[in-house]
Amino acid sequence: EAGVVQSPRYKIIEKKQPVAFWCNPISGHNTLYWYLQNLGQGPELLIRYENEEAVDDSQLPKDRFSAERLKGVDSTLKIQPAELGDSAVYLCASSGDSLTGELFFGEGSRLTVL
Amino acid sequence: KQEVTQIPAALSVPEGENLVLNCSFTDSAIYNLQWFRQDPGKGLTSLLLIQSSQREQTSGRLNASLDKSSGRSTLYIAASQPGDSATYLCAVPSGGYNKLIFGAGTRLAVHP
Numbered sequence: 001e002a003g004v005v006q007s008p009r010y011k012i013i014e015k016k017q018p019v020a021f022w023c024n025p026i027s028g029h030n031t032l033y034w035y036l037q038n039l040g041q042g043p044e045l046l047i048r049y050e051n052e053e054a055v056d057d058s059q060l061p062k063d064r065f066s067a068e069r070l071k072g073v074d075s076t077l078k079i080q081p082a083e084l085g086d087s088a089v090y091l092c093a094s095s096g097d098s099l100t101g102e103l104f105f106g107e108g109s110r111l112t113v114l
Numbered sequence: 115k116q117e118v119t120q121i122p123a124a125l126s127v128p129e130g131e132n133l134v135l136n137c138s139f140t141d142s143a144i145y146n147l148q149w150f151r152q153d154p155g156k157g158l159t160s161l162l163l164i165q166s167s168q169r170e171q172t173s174g175r176l177n178a179s180l181d182k183s184s185g186r187s188t189l190y191i192a193a194s195q196p197g198d199s200a201t202y203l204c205a206v207p208s209g210g211y212n213k214l215i216f217g218a219g220t221r222l223a224v225h226p
Contacts, residue, residue, distance in 0.1 A: 004157075033213075042118070042203050042216025043158070056213065091157055102148065103205075103214060105158040 002026070004106035006092050012112045018080035021109040025073070025094030032069060033103070034077050035091040043091055049075060079111075087113045116141045116208040120217035127194055127224055135189040135220045137204035142182045148214065149178050149189050150203045158203065162189070194224045 005024040013019050025032050030051050035043035046065070048056040051072035060067065064083070069075040079086055089108040095101040117140045127133055137147070146165045150158040162171045162178040164187070170179040177190040187204055201221045205214040 006157075040218065042205070042218050043214075044216070045213050048213060056209070093158075102160055102163045104160060105150075107157040110155070 004092055004094055004104055006090075006106035006109050008109055009107060010110050010112075012114065013082055014114050015084055016081040018078065019082055019111060020076055020078045021090050021092075021111075023075045023077070023092030023106060025075075025092070026096075026104055029094035029096050029104075030072065031095040031097070031101070032075050033093040033095070034067060034075070035093060035105075037089040037091055037108070039088075046077070046090075082111070082113045084113050087111055116206060116215045118204060118206060118215050118217040120202075120204060120220050122220060123218065124221040125223070127222075129194060129196060129224055129226050131194050131224075133191050133194055133222075135191070135202050135204075135222070137187040137189070137217055139185045139187075139206045139215075141206075141208070142185050144182065144206045146207065147178075147180050147187050148205050149176075149187075150205065152201045152203060152219070154200075161202075191222075194222075196224050196226055198222060199224050 007022050032049040034046040037043040047060045047067050049069045067077045089110050091108045093103045093105045095103050119138045121136045148163045149161045152158050164171045164180045175192040180187045201219040203219040205216045208215045
């Protein structure tokens with residue numbers, strides 16, 4: 001069974017440019033999460049989806065970040081325009097049970113903004 | 115507000131040692147606690163999930179315990195190997211569902 005798949009693994013852009021990250025969760029997992037991980041820290045939640053609905057986006061900086069999960073499967077996280085402080089690893093995770101289920105993470109997308 | 119602390123921040127041990135990683139959390143009203151491993155430049159790999167009704171979980175050389183009342187969990191690694199070198203993170207849910215709050219991790223180095 002395939003795990004959580006993310007792309008691209010690495011992205012280098014100049015500030016003010018847009019960038020998008022893609023995530024394909026484990027088959028059958030209705031809950032999808034995007035986390036942000038800064039160097040030397042634990043991940044922090046950006047947004048959680050139940051199927052196609054964003055049920056918790058309270059920590060997503062909505063002025064420049066957006067996300068979508070059309071059809072309740074794949075998801076895309078976009079930043080426009082990117083700032084220097086956005087340099088981090090963006091992790092996608094999925095779970096079969098949003099209440100008590102185990103989370104499974106992808107390899108992450110490492111963003112460097114110059 | 116749930117806060118998670120991991121001690122020590124870094125640990126270097128010779129191969130073969132048994133070791134304990136500590137995790138503490140401020141809000142004991144949790145459904146479960148999860149331990150992850152993260153290799154450099156990689157994502158998180160789930161190691162153990164302990165439900166709130168359980169006291170411990172074991173997987174191979176790993177044993178995780180949970181004491182909700184004191185807000186603590188420990189990850190015990192037996193007979194450490196160089197391949198165990200990684201960062202170990204614990205996480206607990208917050209906000210009434212599985213929104214994980216992570217500690218900053220313990221960076222483990224096992225040298226031959």
